[in-house]
Amino acid sequence: MNERLLLVDDDQALCDLLTDYLQHEGYRVTACHSAEAAQQRFAGGENFDLMVLDIQMPGLSGLELLQQLRPRIQIPVVMLTGRGDEIDRILGLEMGADDYLPKPCNPRELLARVRAVLRRAGATAPERGELFPSGVIELEGVRLDPGLRTVTVAGEPVELTSAEFNVLAYLMASAGRVMSKEQLTELVLHRKLTAYDRALDVHVSRVRQKLSPWVADPGALIKTIRGQGYQFVRESS
């Protein structure tokens, strides 16, 4: 325990309250009131286990901060987005945020997301359970190595974020079978699927997009099964 959290939000009063709340839950919390201040913390060599990042801030926005940090600093990020700002949400997830939460939100939900993301980041192979591939899998020309956490197609490496890698790993391990969105969300994002939750869909579509230079029709390789979930299609099956 005692993970270090960085809270970046321009609302000082909210930061104070959240700091109290999260400290009560046993985290060490540092608050910054602008993206620039957070930048300085990182530049000063400070390390955090997770960042809670507000997207809408005066000056440098949360998205811009994220863009500057990645891929150099691979800190897990939970974004706070304005309700209904779907563009921000999708952009944030594509830029490597791990999860998002609309703001205002119930702090209990924020806590749940923080815990889930931390658990995921710190998880080791055995914790992932039997659905995670135990060894190298090679299917339809895609080679996935769970030990090295690398994916290669035709010898070329494919850059995937941690969430994207996990999505692909679970789908390939269960190739030929349909995995429900509920199950995948729990496995990959370590939380329950919620209403209008598109986080998983964004991750899947990013995986497809990143495979598209090598795979002719990634939508047919990783299939959307309406009302059920996703399936990694195996020709032979």
Next chain:
Amino acid sequence: MTVGRRLSSLKRRAQSGIRGGWYKRLFWKIFLIIWLVSAAGTGAVLVGLLTVTDKRQSLELLETKARAQAALMLERYQQPERDEHHEHRFHRRLPLWIITEDKQVLIGPEGRIPKGARGIRYPLEETWQGQALTAVVPAPPEGFYIKRLLGFLFSLQAVLVLLVSALAALLLSWMIVRPINQLCRHAKELYYHQNLASRASGRLSERSDEIGELSREFNQMAAYVERTLTAQQRLLQDVSHELRAPLARLQVAAGLAEQRLGEGDRAVARINHECERLDELIGEILSLSRLDQASPRGEPFRVVALCNELAEDLAYFQPERELVLDIVPADLELTLNQSLLQRALGNLLSNAAKYTPAGGCILLSARAEAPDQVRILLRDQGPGVDESILDRLTEPFFRGQSESIEGFGLGLSITRRAIERLSGTLMLRNHPDGGLECEILLPLKVAGLKG
């Protein structure tokens, strides 16, 4: 926010505009009045003129005849061999009397001499025994001229008069009605199409007559309406936006209280619940006002993919209600702002799910009907809606008979606003076989339509 009040009911009337037949139109009223009055006036003057000329001519003829006859009669009278028989030879042409100054009949037929206006008197040059003589003939009857009037009505002159006055009436009527119609179009644009920037054109408002004045006053009024509505919307948006920060703090503060009091505390649970409701409300108000800034354009997307997402959302919330899709053609593709349409359909769908009993299904069909029209129908299996409130369902904060069902009454307003943003129309009606049917018509170029 209130722009949309009772619009849908008015909208239906907007198309017809004037109730009643063509004769109720100002254009034809003015035309008919001017035409008839001017035709009647011109005709009357013409008939009058013709009659006067005609009358004068016939009177002159009568005088000549009378004088000639009187001269002849006098000549015969003065002949020594005159007798009663001779007298009869010439008196029949005209009934004519020759009288002396003291009103004694010198020559003339039997019977009374016409008196006053009934007789015409001509003083004669001849004298008799030193007395001046006057010839008297009966005046011709008036009916003589009425015949001429009737004849005129069917003459070429009458046709000409009618034609010319019709032309004049058309021109006048058009001059009056045309600017009024233009102004009317601007007013409709403002009200029914919610184009708040609609103003009377420069040519109209620069006129120096009463219509110019009306146009300028209309422009003033339109500017006032635009200012008021924009300010109202901005106020609501700003207030909602400003409320979010304190709400976020309130929620965290409630969370802190929960940490101290324990998770099961009823007061904290209540605070959390109300916070969530407030958050939802603010979110809906903001998304309603944000719609006005959303661009209607977007990337092409497949309708079936959008509908599948909706179906998944429904399956998540309401697993016991099924969404039945019917998309023709199956690969129908639309090019517009997908999130606007998704918002509109999502709200319709969650509304439909509220009223459809468990185990029922909701029908969603999308059809490319013409090269430039897509019709989307969504029908639930609920009890339908009372006809009297159908029109008001899309008003913000209007909640029909279902106070008990959750929501703020903003969902359908959001739908309508989103559809209107896409230049489409939304119609709600009760399906003859039961249930509420929502019809969306989108004027679009359809890429996926073959043939």
